[in-house]
Each structure stands twice: as C-alpha cells, then as structure tokens.
Amino acid sequence: xxxxxxxxxxxxxxAEVEARIARIDDDARAVDGHPALGDxxxxxxxxxxxxxxxxxxxxxAYAHIAPSDNGAPSDNGAPxxxxxxxxxxxxxxxxxxxRALVAAAAAHVAAHGGGRIVLWVLGAGPDDDAELVxxxxxxxxxxYEMRVALPLPRQPEWPAGVRERPFEVGHDEAAWLEVNxxxxxxxAEQGGWTASTxxxxxxxxxxxxxxxxxxxxxxxxxxFIWMKVHxxxxxxxxxxxxxxxxxxxxxxxxxxxxxxxxxxxxxVHERGIDTGMLFSAADxxxxxxxxxxxxxxxxxxxxxYECEVAAQ
Ligand SMILES: CC(C)(COP(=O)(O)OP(=O)(O)OC[C@H]1O[C@@H](n2cnc3c(N)ncnc32)[C@H](O)[C@@H]1OP(=O)(O)O)[C@@H](O)C(=O)NCCC(=O)NCCS
Numbered sequence: 001x002x003x004x005x006x007x008x009x010x011x012x013x014x015a016e017v018e019a020r021i022a023r024i025d026d027d028a029r030a031v032d033g034h035p036a037l038g039d040x041x042x043x044x045x046x047x048x049x050x051x052x053x054x055x056x057x058x059x060x061a062y063a064h065i066a067p068s069d070n071g072a073p074s075d076n077g078a079p080x081x082x083x084x085x086x087x088x089x090x091x092x093x094x095x096x097x098x099r100a101l102v103a104a105a106a107a108h109v110a111a112h113g114g115g116r117i118v119l120w121v122l123g124a125g126p127d128d129d130a131e132l133v134x135x136x137x138x139x140x141x142x143x144y145e146m147r148v149a150l151p152l153p154r155q156p157e158w159p160a161g162v163r164e165r166p167f168e169v170g171h172d173e174a175a176w177l178e179v180n181x182x183x184x185x186x187x188a189e190q191g192g193w194t195a196s197t198x199x200x201x202x203x204x205x206x207x208x209x210x211x212x213x214x215x216x217x218x219x220x221x222x223x224f225i226w227m228k229v230h231x232x233x234x235x236x237x238x239x240x241x242x243x244x245x246x247x248x249x250x251x252x253x254x255x256x257x258x259x260x261x262x263x264x265x266x267x268v269h270e271r272g273i274d275t276g277m278l279f280s281a282a283d284x285x286x287x288x289x290x291x292x293x294x295x296x297x298x299x300x301x302x303x304x305y306e307c308e309v310a311a312q
Contacts (some may be wrong), residue, residue, distance in 0.1 A: 004058030006104045011048035018045055018070065021054070021062045027089040033235060033302065034122045037064065041085035047200060051112050055104040060092035063101035065108050068118070068189070077309060080115030081188065087295075100134040106309050114311035118188070124303035137305035146296035150240065150269040150276050156259040158215070162222065166264065167212035173198055175221045176214070183223075183246035190244060211267055215256060223247035223256045225264035239242035240268025242278035245287075257290055265294075 009017050022035070028036040044052050044066040052066035068081040084105050088097055102119075109117055109202055119126045119137060122145075129139055158164070166175065184191035201207060211227035228243040230236070242264055247257045265276045278296065280287050 004060070006100050007056050008104070008108075009054035009056055011050070011052050013052065014045045014048055014052075017054065017056065020056070020059055021045070021064075021087065024062050024087045024089050027060075028087050031090045032123060036087035036122070037062075037085045038122070040066075040068070040083045043200065043204070044083070047203075051098070053105075053108045055101055055108075057088075057092065057097055057101055060089040061097050061101060062087045063105050065105040065117070067115075073160050080113060082109050082115050082117045082309075084117050084119040085120075086119060099135045102132075102137065104134070106307070109309040110312040112311045117307050117309060120302055121305065122302045123300050128303065128305075131258055132305045137307045140304045140306040142278060143279050143302040144288075144298045144306070145300040145302065146280060146291055147239075147299045148265070148276040148279055148291075148294060148296045150265055150274050152262055152265055152276075152294060154262060156263040156266070157255065158259045159217070159254045159256055162215050162217050162256065162259075164213050164215045164260075167209045167214055167224070169202060169209055169223070169227075172214060172221075174213055176224060178184075179221050179224065179248045180246055182248055190246075211264070211271075213260065213263060215260060217251060219250070221248070222251040223260055225260040227264045227268050228279075229268060229271065237275050238273050239275050239277040240265060240271070240273040242276065247264045257287075258294075261290065261294060 025035050025037050041064045044064065049067055052064070052229070055063040055065075064085040066083055068083050084102070086098065086101060106117065109115055117137070118140075119132070120143070121132070132139075173195060177195065177198060181191060181192055206228055208227075208229070209230065213225050213300045214221055224244070224246055225242065226244045228241040230239040230241060232238040242261060245257060245260055245264070247260070268276065276296070277299075278291065280291060282301075
C-alpha cells in the first residue's frame, strides 16, 4: 500500500478540514487520555493568520503551524515564535510520520522568514523525547498541569485597601494589558500581549467576564485572576481552570495572589465545579509554592520542544 504523502492545507480550507482534524485529535485522545492539539491551534483554525498552514498526512495525522500571538518580528532581534501542533492517530504512529510533518512545518517557517518553532506535547514521556529529537526538535521546558479538589477549606483574605470586581469588556482592556505584561515580562506565551491578543480571547465562546476578577488598590489595578470552565469530557470531570493569575510586581508578596486564587476557585465551585486546575511552568517557584500551599498536585507534565529555523 502506498504511503500517504503530506498535503498542505491553506487557511482558506481550514473550515473544510476542521472536522477531519477533530477526528484525528479524538482518536489520539482515546488512547492518550488527553487531546493532542492545544487551544492555540483551535483558535488559529477559527481565526487564522495569513501565514498559518496545516499539513495532513492522509487522514490520520495533522500538523498545524502558525505565528504565535506575540510572534511579530521583534525590535531586539529575538527570533520570531511559531506554534506547532501535532496530532497523530494511533495507527499512524509508525516511523516517519512525525519527521515528515515536522519537516513540512519547518519548510513553511523557513519560507516565511524563519524563527523558533515551539511544539507543546501533552503528557510527554521518553518516547516523545526520542521521536522529536530524531525530527530535529529539542526538549526545552516543562509545564505542570495541577489539580485540586474544591471547595478549598478557606476564604480569600484581601490585603488592606483592596477591592475586587469583574472585568468590564470595553473598559478594562488597557489597564489589564499593562499589568499582565509587567507581571509576565519575559514570559514566552503570557508576556507581550497586545490589544488584539486579548480581543481574540474575549471573542472565544468560553470567555465569561463574571469569572475574570480585577483587584484594585489605591494605586490602581494591582492584580487579576481569569478563570476558564471546561465542561466534563471523559475521563476528565468538569474543570475550573486558573487560566491566568497575575499580580503587578509592585504589589507582589502582599498576599494578593493567594486571595485572588482562592476567590477564583470559589467562584467556579459556586458554578458546581469540584475540581480546580491550572498549568504552571515547572520553574516558576513563586507560583508553584502558592499552588502547592493551596493543595494543588501535579496531574500531568507537558513539554515544549523547540528548534530554530533559518529564513530561506
Ligand atoms: C505568582 C503570583 C500570582 C503570586 O502572587 P503574590 O501576590 O506575589 O503572592 P502572595 O503574596 O499571595 O503569596 C502567596 C504564596 O506564594 C508563594 N510565593 C510568593 N512569592 C514567592 C517568592 N518570591 N518565592 C517563593 N514563594 C513565593 C508563597 O508560598 C506565598 O505564601 P506565603 O507568603 O505564605 O509564604 C505573582 O508572583 C505573580 O504575578 N507572578 C508573575 C505572574 C505569574 O507567574 N503568574 C502565575 C502563572 S499563571
């Protein structure tokens, strides 16, 4: 039987192939226990950039490549970032599939100015390390998915002079962007957000401003917590995710991060959710200390694999 070859899918055809991609992702999920493609890929399939591309390997494997939200050419000469997503159905996990898809994505990046490709593998293990290193990618950083049973046995204790209220769309964007970008300065995914990065998240169907809290002190916006609800999806229960929590560096270490986290988890529990969840960089000691002290435990390790691609 002839090997399927890699076929490029242009953004104009994303809508047409999305159901096929979802089937591949579902089949991968059935054996892995978690999806292969992350939110960034689904978001880009819905709202592609002009430089996004997909690659289908028959109907059984898919690679998606797109400039990251903050992947615009930078002034300081740092490489542009590209997000790669890979979904491979179980029967296509044979020699060559990963390599062929990564090579196609790398050729696309080379033809579009080059840059750093970042691939997140959920539930990564030694087999992924071997397969992806052979395809030219290197393990770069780990992310922990952590979970905790709700409700937490405590109430938020706000630092003196702090009041909180929900995010108001059309009013709070500029102040939030400033504080977010200060709290996450130098962070690859959560730092350097622009008004359009935020607008794309707000346009998502899951966005709920009543689960996005801002905390103000007398000097203005001091911190925030943004929650995301995931419906039950076997084998996972419904999850209340701490999507982003951030405290302006000027207000860090005052107990605000802890109060925000407790308040956010309480709000999702009030919607009937019994499991809190979050992702944290494995080297973010301040955040990990906070989460562990609230009872969070590591549920899964996700790993970023990266490579630099020169412009063609
Ligand atoms: C993580 C973050 C939200 C914590 O908020 P905070 O207001 O600074 O933290 P708090 O004052 O409420 O401290 C809560 C706990 O966090 C831990 N913690 C906070 N700062 C810490 C530090 N520098 N080193 C180690 N642990 C630290 C401690 O366990 C602390 O509890 P304790 O005071 O009883 O020891 C804040 O540091 C931040 O915004 N960081 C940058 C953005 C980020 O990494 N967000 C999380 C990833 S989504």
